[in-house]
Amino acid sequence: MMIRAAIRSDLGAILRLLRELGDTTDTQGAQVRMSSAAVRAWTRMENDPDRTVLVAEERGQIIGTLDLVVVANLTHDAQPWAIVDNLVVAPEARGVGIGRALMEDAVDRATRAGCYKAELLSHDSGGGARAFYQALGFDNSTEGFRRYL
Numbered sequence: 001m002m003i004r005a006a007i008r009s010d011l012g013a014i015l016r017l018l019r020e021l022g023d024t025t026d027t028q029g030a031q032v033r034m035s036s037a038a039v040r041a042w043t044r045m046e047n048d049p050d051r052t053v054l055v056a057e058e059r060g061q062i063i064g065t066l067d068l069v070v071v072a073n074l075t076h077d078a079q080p081w082a083i084v085d086n087l088v089v090a091p092e093a094r095g096v097g098i099g100r101a102l103m104e105d106a107v108d109r110a111t112r113a114g115c116y117k118a119e120l121l122s123h124d125s126g127g128g129a130r131a132f133y134q135a136l137g138f139d140n141s142t143e144g145f146r147r148y149l
Contacts, residue, residue, distance in 0.1 A: 001098065003105040006053040006065065011042050013062035014053065017088045050080075054105055056089070056098045064089040064098045068106045070113045082110035082118040103136050 006014060012034060045051050050071070056064035066087040070080050084106050089098045110118045121144060122129040130140065 001056055001058045001063075001101065003054055003056055003101055006046075006055045008042065008046065010053075010055055010062055011038070014055065014065050017062065017065050017090060018086060020088045020091065021086065052106075052109060054102055056093075056102055058093070063093040064102050066102045066106055068109060070110065070115060073116075076116045079114055079116040082106070082113070082115045084118055084120040087120075099132065100136065103133075107136075 015034065015038060045053060045067075050069060052068045054066050054068060055062045064087075067085045069083045069085070071083060072078075073080050084103070087099060087102060089102075107118055118138075120133065120138065122133060134140070
């Protein structure tokens with residue numbers, strides 16, 4: 001298995017994985033339609049030097065992904081901080097360390113970028129993701145608030 005920065009040709013596979021997060025109403029099999037909005041968003045993301053979409057690839061198949069954003073900052077001696085979002089591993093590839101490898105690569109990239117912290121949010125109220133992130137050294141140390149627009 002290899003962890004690498006995603007490229008444009010990975011977009012279809014990434015979109016298929018992201019359906020696992022459950023934020024879409026598309027329930028039609030494995031065929032994912034690349035909307036013009038998704039292509040425009042990808043173009044912005046791949047041209048942003050502070051953003052990296054990582055993929056886990058095994059035998060030519062994308063089996064995991066996450067999104068890493070480095071945020072400029074004025075506190076902490078102007079050290080940036082990182083956001084990790086949209087971590088997902090294909091159901092058939094879970095439980096063998098792919099999520100851990102993606103997270104470790106993201107934290108390594110954030111460290112090399114000079115970030116003083118990495119943050120993430122988890123929607124898992126059942127505890128599986130919570131235990132996973134805690135095992136990686138993340139603390140459930142703050143209360144978060146969100147307003148969808």
